[in-house]
Amino acid sequence: xxxxxIISSQSLEGLPMLALLVLMLPLISFLTCSIIHKKYANxxxxxSTLILASAFIISAYTFSQVWGANAHHFKVEWxxxxxxxANRSFSFGLLIDNVTALMLLIVTxxxxxxxxxxxxxxKGDDGFKRYFSFLGLFTFSMLGIxxxxxxxxxxxxxxxxxxxxxxxxxxxxxxxxxxAASKKxxxxxxxxxxxxxxxxxxLWWQFGTFDLIEIVSNLNDPEYLNSKFGALGVxxxxxxxxxxxxxxxxxxxxxxxxxxxxxxxxxxxxDAMEGPTPVSALIHAATMVAAGVFLxxxxxxxxxxxxxxxxxxxxxxxxxxxxxxxLTQHDIKKVLAYSTIxxxxxxxxxxxxxxxxAALFHLLTHAAFKACLFLGAxxxxxxxxxxxxAQNIHFDAQDMRNMGGLLKKLPLTSITxxxxxxxxxxxPFFSGFLSKDAILTSAYANANSxxxxxxxxxxxxxITVFLTALYMGRQIFLVFFGExxxxxxxxxxxxxxxxxxxxxxxxxxxxxxxxxxSISFVYAWSPLDGAExxxxxxxxxxxxxxxxxxxxxxxxxxxxLHEYHFLISGVSVALGLIGLIAAYTVYKPGKxxxxxxFQAQDYRKGLLSISFNNWFLDGIYHFAFVTPxxxxxxILNFVERKVIDKAIDLFAVGNVVLxxxxxxxxxxxxxxxxxxxxxxxGMVGRFTKSIxxxxxxxxxxxxxLGMLSLIIWLTL
Amino acid sequence: MIPIxxxxxLSALLFCIGVVxxxxxxxxxxxxxxxxxILNAANINLxxxxxxxxxxIQGQVLTLFVIVxxxxxxxxxxxxxxxxxxxxxxxxxxxxxxxxx
Numbered sequence: 001x002x003x004x005x006i007i008s009s010q011s012l013e014g015l016p017m018l019a020l021l022v023l024m025l026p027l028i029s030f031l032t033c034s035i036i037h038k039k040y041a042n043x044x045x046x047x048s049t050l051i052l053a054s055a056f057i058i059s060a061y062t063f064s065q066v067w068g069a070n071a072h073h074f075k076v077e078w079x080x081x082x083x084x085x086a087n088r089s090f091s092f093g094l095l096i097d098n099v100t101a102l103m104l105l106i107v108t109x110x111x112x113x114x115x116x117x118x119x120x121x122x123k124g125d126d127g128f129k130r131y132f133s134f135l136g137l138f139t140f141s142m143l144g145i146x147x148x149x150x151x152x153x154x155x156x157x158x159x160x161x162x163x164x165x166x167x168x169x170x171x172x173x174x175x176x177x178x179x180a181a182s183k184k185x186x187x188x189x190x191x192x193x194x195x196x197x198x199x200x201x202x203l204w205w206q207f208g209t210f211d212l213i214e215i216v217s218n219l220n221d222p223e224y225l226n227s228k229f230g231a232l233g234v235x236x237x238x239x240x241x242x243x244x245x246x247x248x249x250x251x252x253x254x255x256x257x258x259x260x261x262x263x264x265x266x267x268x269x270x271d272a273m274e275g276p277t278p279v280s281a282l283i284h285a286a287t288m289v290a291a292g293v294f295l296x297x298x299x300x301x302x303x304x305x306x307x308x309x310x311x312x313x314x315x316x317x318x319x320x321x322x323x324x325x326x327l328t329q330h331d332i333k334k335v336l337a338y339s340t341i342x343x344x345x346x347x348x349x350x351x352x353x354x355x356x357x358a359a360l361f362h363l364l365t366h367a368a369f370k371a372c373l374f375l376g377a378x379x380x381x382x383x384x385x386x387x388x389x390a391q392n393i394h395f396d397a398q399d400m401r402n403m404g405g406l407l408k409k410l411p412l413t414s415i416t417x418x419x420x421x422x423x424x425x426x427x428p429f430f431s432g433f434l435s436k437d438a439i440l441t442s443a444y445a446n447a448n449s450x451x452x453x454x455x456x457x458x459x460x461x462x463i464t465v466f467l468t469a470l471y472m473g474r475q476i477f478l479v480f481f482g483e484x485x486x487x488x489x490x491x492x493x494x495x496x497x498x499x500x501x502x503x504x505x506x507x508x509x510x511x512x513x514x515x516x517x518s519i520s521f522v523y524a525w526s527p528l529d530g531a532e533x534x535x536x537x538x539x540x541x542x543x544x545x546x547x548x549x550x551x552x553x554x555x556x557x558x559x560x561l562h563e564y565h566f567l568i569s570g571v572s573v574a575l576g577l578i579g580l581i582a583a584y585t586v587y588k589p590g591k592x593x594x595x596x597x598f599q600a601q602d603y604r605k606g607l608l609s610i611s612f613n614n615w616f617l618d619g620i621y622h623f624a625f626v627t628p629x630x631x632x633x634x635i636l637n638f639v640e641r642k643v644i645d646k647a648i649d650l651f652a653v654g655n656v657v658l659x660x661x662x663x664x665x666x667x668x669x670x671x672x673x674x675x676x677x678x679x680x681x682g683m684v685g686r687f688t689k690s691i692x693x694x695x696x697x698x699x700x701x702x703x704x705l706g707m708l709s710l711i712i713w714l715t716l
Numbered sequence: 717m718i719p720i721x722x723x724x725x726l727s728a729l730l731f732c733i734g735v736v737x738x739x740x741x742x743x744x745x746x747x748x749x750x751x752x753x754i755l756n757a758a759n760i761n762l763x764x765x766x767x768x769x770x771x772x773i774q775g776q777v778l779t780l781f782v783i784v785x786x787x788x789x790x791x792x793x794x795x796x797x798x799x800x801x802x803x804x805x806x807x808x809x810x811x812x813x814x815x816x817x
Contacts, residue, residue, distance in 0.1 A: 696809065697739050697747075704735060 006097070006213065008073045015065055016074035016094050018058050022104060023143045025055040026111070030136030033129055041129040045122075048132050049115040052139065056108040063101040068538045071097035073149060073213065091211060095149035098538055099297050099360060103146040103290070106367045110286035111139040113510035117375055118278045120506040121382055131171060131276065138164040138279075142287035146294060150210040151200055151252075154298070158196065158255065158291065162189045165288050169275040181271035188268040192258015199251025202244055203302070216301050242304055249307030252299055253314075260292025262348055263318040266341045267617050270325075273333040277378030280333060284340040285371035293344065293363050296351040301542055309454060312352025312446070316460040319345025323467035325614040327474070328603055331398050332377050335475050338614070339424065340370060342464060346439050349457060355442030357539040362435035364535055365423065365523065369432055372420035372514035379413045379507050380406060380479070387499035395486060400478050401598050404488075404589075407480040409500040412508055414480050416515035421476055423518035425469045425576045428569075431518050434530025436465070437569040444564050458568075465572045469579025474587045478597065482589030489598040529565060531558070723764030730757035744800070744807045748793050755786045 012020065029048035036044045066072065075093030115135060122131050141164050144157030163186075170182025200210070207215050256262065261269040269289070273280055283289060296303075296311070303311070322342030329335045343366050350359030384397035395402050407414045423432035443458040484497045502508065516522070524533025531537070587593055603612035610616065691702065730753050737750030759779045766775025801807050 695813070700738055704739075 005070045006073050007070050008075065010074070010076060012074060015062060015072045015096055018062050019072075019094050019096050019100075019104070019147055022055050022058050022062065022108065023140065023147055025051050025058075026136045026139035026143060028136075030133050030140060033133035033136060036129065038129055041132075042119075044129055045115070045119050045132045048136055049112065049119065051136075052108060052112040052115050055139075056105075056112045059101075059104040059108045062096065063105045066096055066101040067098060071095070075149060075211070088208065090152065091150060092153065093149035093211070094147050095212065096147070099294070100146050102360065102364060102535070102539070103294055104143065106290070106364060107139065107142050107146060107286045110282060110367055110371050111135070113371065113375070113513065114278045114282045116506050117281075117378070117510045118276070120504050121278055121378055122276060127171060131168075134164060134167045134171065135279075135282070138168060138282065138287055142291060145291050149212060151203065151212065151299075152210040154295065155193075155196060155200060155255075158259065158295075159193065161259070161288050161291055162186060162193070165189075165272070165283060168279045168283075169272045171275050171279065175274065178274040181268075181274040185268040185272050188265050189258040192255050192265055195251045195254020195257070197251075199248045199253075199255070202248035202251060206241070206244055206248070212298060219302065242306075245302065246304040246306045249299070249303040250310060252295065253307065253311055256292035256295055256311075256348065257314065258292075259295075260289045260344045260348060261318075261341050262292070262314050262345065263321055264617065266318060266322065267614065267621065269341055270334050270337045270614060273331065273337050277333065277374060277381060280337070281371045281374035281378065284337070284374060285367045289340065289344055290363055290367065293347045293351065293359060296348065297356060297360055300351065300356050308352050308354065309450075310352070312349050312443070312457050313453065315345045315347070315349030315352050316443070316457040316464075317345070318342070319349060319464045320460045320467070321345075321615055323464045323471065324611050326471040326611075327467065328608050328612040330400055330600070330602070332380065332400050332403070332475070332479065333374070333398055335400075335471060336370070336373050336377060339373075339468070339471065342468065343370065343424070345464070346436060346461065349443060349461060350439035353439075353443045353446035353454075353457060354541065355439055355446075356541045357536045358435060358438035358442055358530075360539050361523070361530060361533075361535045362432075362439055365431035365435045365518070368514050368517035369420040369423040369430075372416055372511060372518060373424065375507070375510050375514065376413055376417040376420065379503050379511060380410065382503055382507065383410055383413075383500050386501070387496050390499040391496045393492065393496070395490075400475065401600060402486040403479045404482045404485040404594075405480070406484070406500070409484075409497065410502055412502060413511060416511040417480070418476065419515040420518050421472045425472055425580070426465060426572060427576060428573060429520050429527045431520050431523055433527075433569075433573075434520055434523055434533065437565065437572055438530050438536065438561075440465075440572055441561050441565045441568045444568050445560050448564075462571060462575055466575040466579040469576040470583050473580045473583025477583060477587040477589065478594065482594055485598045528569065531561065531565070717767075720764055720767070723760055727757040727760040727764070730754070730760065742808050742810060744797050744809050744812075745794075747809060748790065748797070751793075752786060752790065755782060758782065 009016065029051040032051075033044045033048055073093065073095050075091050078090045078092040080089040115132070118131065118135070122128055125131065138161070141157050141160035145154050145161065148154055148157065166182045166186040169185050170178050172178045203215065204210065207218050209215060257265045269284075272283060275283070319342045322338045322340070322345055326335050326338035326342065329338065343362070347359045347362050347366070350356075350362060380403070381397045384395075384402070388394065388397060419430070423430035426433045426436040440458060440461050443461050447454045447458050484500075487494055487497050520527045520530075523535055524530045526532060585591075603609040613619065691698075734750040734753030734757060737753065738747050741747055741750065759782055762775040762779045762782070764775075766773050766779075769775065797807060800812060804812055806812070
C-alpha cells in the first residue's frame with residue numbers, strides 16, 4: 001500500500017500473531033472490568049492499565065519490526081456466499097504496514113496514558129469500573145480499524161467505535177446534557193456512516209472484494225481499464241469507472257466526515273465534551289477522530305482526483321470554521337474541541353492535496369500535543385474540583401471566566417500546557433510546526449499545479465494558522481496569567497486559591513511524557529523541516545494507482561515541496577506570531593477584556609455570536625432537519641392514531657364478531673353432532689350391556705323369549 | 717284311551733313349572749331340579765306321542781335314553797355343584813359371578 005513489500009501468509013505466526021494479541025488485550029481488559037466484582041474496581045483499573053501498557057510494549061516491538069521494513073498481511077477465509085453467477089468469499093485478515101504500526105503505537109500509547117491518568121481523575125466515581133471497561137472496548141474497536149485488511153471489517157469496527165464513543169460520552173447518564181450529547185454524536189455519525197455504506201456497495205460492485213490489497217492490485221492492472229465494467233460484468237468505459245470510483249471515494253469520505261468531525265457534520269464533537277475529560281483526550285487524540293484520517297490513508301490509492309479535491313476543500317473549510325468557533329468559547333474544553341476540529345481539517349486537507357505522509361505525520365504530532373492539552377485541561381479542572389470540595393462551594397470548574405493566574409498555582413501543568421500550545425500553534429522547535437508546514441506546503445504546491453478552486457485551500461489553511469495562534473493565545477492568557485478571577489470577583493470564594501494544588505503523579509506523568517513528545521527533535525533533527533525526519537521519510541506518499549495515470553493529478557515531488565517550504569513556513573510562523581501578539585494585546589492581564597471577562601455573557605448578537613455558536617450549525621440543523629422531522633413525526637403520529645389505529649380497531653372488532661359467530665357454530669353444531677354421536681354410542685352400549693348381565697337366569701329368559709318368538713313367527 | 721290333549725297339558729304345565737323354577741330360584745340345586753322337570757315334560761310328550769307308533773314305539777325308547785342321559789347329567793351337575801360349593805361356600809346363583817364382564 002505504501003510502497004512496502006508485503007509478506008502474505010495464511011498462518012498466524014510471527015507478527016500477525018502479535019498484532020492479534022495487541023487487538024485482543026484491550027478486549028480482555030474490557031471483559032475483565034465488566035465481570036469483576038465492584039469491590040475490586042481499583043485493582044481492575046490498575047490491571048487494565050497494565051494490560052494496555054503491555055499492549056503498548058508489544059506494539060512498540062511490532063513497530064520496530066515493521067517500520068520501514070516489510071509489511072505483513074495475514075488473511076483467511078471468513079465465510080462465503082454461494083450465488084448463481086459466482087461464489088463470493090469474504091475474508092478476515094490483518095494488514096500490518098507502516099501506517100498500521102504507527103497507529104498501533106499512537107493508540108496504545110495514548111490509551112495507556114489515559115488509563116493511568118484516569119485512575120486518579122475518576123477516583124471515587126460510581127461508575128469507576130464501568131468507565132475502565134468502556135475504555136477497553138473503545139481501544140479495542142480503534143485497534144480493530146487499524147489492523148484489519150478489508151473495508152467490511154473496518155466498517156464493523158468503525159461502528160464499534162461509534163458505539164463505545166456513545167457509551168463514554170454518555171458516561172454520566174444521570175446528566176441530561178450528557179445523554180443528549182451521546183445521542184447526538186451517535187446520530188450524526190450514523191449520517192456519515194450511511195455514506196460509508198454506499199461507498200462500500202459501489203466498491204463491492206466494482207471489484208467484487210473488500211480486500212484493500214486486491215482492490216489496489218485491480219486498479220494497477222492495465223487490463224482493468226478495458227475489462228468489463230465492474231465485477232458484475234457490465235460494459236463501460238474508463239470514464240464511467242472514474243465516476244463510480246469518485247462516488248465511492250466520496251461515500252467513504254462521508255464516513256470520514258462523520259467520524260472525524262468534518263464540515264458539515266462537526267457539530268457532535270464540541271458536545272462530546274460532556275464525557276469525562278480523559279475520554280475527550282482519547283477521542284480527540286488517538287481513537288475516534290483519528291479513525292477518519294486513517295481510513296483516508298487506507299483508501300488513499302483508490303481516491304479519484306475529483307474526490308480528493310472535494311476532500312481537500314472540506315478539510316480546509318473545516319479547519320477555518322473550527323478555528324473561528326474556538327475564538328469565543330468560555331469552556332476550556334470547548335476551545336480544545338473546536339481546535340481539534342480545526343486540526344482534523346488540516347489532516348483531511350493534507351490527504352486531499354495528496355500529502356499522505358504529511359497528514360499522517362500531523363496525526364502523529366497532533367495525537368501527542370492534543371492529548372497533552374486535554375489532559376492538562378483535565379488536570380486544571382480536577383485541581384479546581386478539589387478546591388471546590390475543600391471550600392465546600394460550587395462553581396463551574398470548566399469555565400475560563402472562573403480561572404486566571406493558574407501559572408503560579410499549577411506550574412508543572414502550565415509548562416506542559418505551554419509546550420503543547422506552542423506545538424499546536426506551529427512555532428518552530430515544536431512538533432506541530434513540522435507537520436503543519438508539511439501540509440501547508442503540499443497544499444500550496446497542489447494549488448500551484450492544479451489552479452482553479454484549489455487556490456482557496458492554502459489560503460484558508462494559512463488564515464487558520466493565524467486564528468489558531470489567536471484562540472490559543474487567548475486561552476493561555478485567560479487561564480494562566482493575571483489574577484485568579486473567581487477569588488477577585490466573588491467574595492464568598494476568598495481563600496479558595498490556596499486550595500488549588502498540583503495533582504498526583506498519575507496525572508502529571510502523562511502530561512510530562514506528552515509534553516516531551518511535542519518537541520520537534522523527537523521527530524526530526526532539523527527543527528525547521530520535517531521531511532527528513534523518521535516519520536515522513538518512511539511514510540512516503542504511495543504510488544498513485546496506474547489507473548489514475550490518465551487523469552490530472554497534482555505534482556508533489558520532493559524538489560518542488562522543498563522549493564516552497566521556505567516561503568510557506570516563513571509565512572506561517574509570521575502569521576502565528578502575529579496571532580500571538582494580537583492575542584497578547586487584546587487579552588493580556590489588566591486590559592479591559594480581562595478585567596471584565598468574569599462578567600462576560602454568552603455572545604448572542606453580532607459577529608462574535610457566529611463564532612460562539614459554531615456558525616449556528618446546530619440552529620440550522622435544528623431548523624432544517626430536526627424541526628421538520630418532528631413535525632412530520634407529529635403528523636404521522638396523528639395519522640397513525642386516528643386513521644390506521646381506527647381501521648385496525650374496526651378490523652379487530654369485525655374479527656371478534658366473526659369469532660363469536662364461529663364460536664357459537666362450533667359449540668352448538670359441531671360439538672353437538674359429536675356429542676350426540678358419542679351419546680348414542682353410549683346408549684347402545686348401555687343397552688347391550690344390560691343384556692350381558694352375567695346372570696345365567698337372564699340369559700335363560702332371553703333364550704325362552706327368543707324361542708317363543710321363533711315359534712310364534714313360525715306358526716303365523 | 718286318554719286323549720292326547722291331557723298329556724300335552726300336563727307336559728306344558730311341567731315345562732312351565734320347570735322354567736319358572738329355573739328363572740326365579742336362587743338355589744342352584746333347585747335350578748337343576750327345574751331342568752329335570754323340563755326334561756320330564758319332554759319325556760311325557762315323547763311317551764304320549766308314541767301311542768301312534770305301535771310297531772316301533774320309538775318315543776318310549778328315546779325317553780329311556782333321555783332318562784339315562786338325564787341321570788348322567790344330574791350326576792355331573794351335582795358334582796360340579798359340590799365343587800362350586802367348596803369354592804364359594806354358597807350355592808346362591810347370584811353370588812357365583814366371577815365371569816361377569
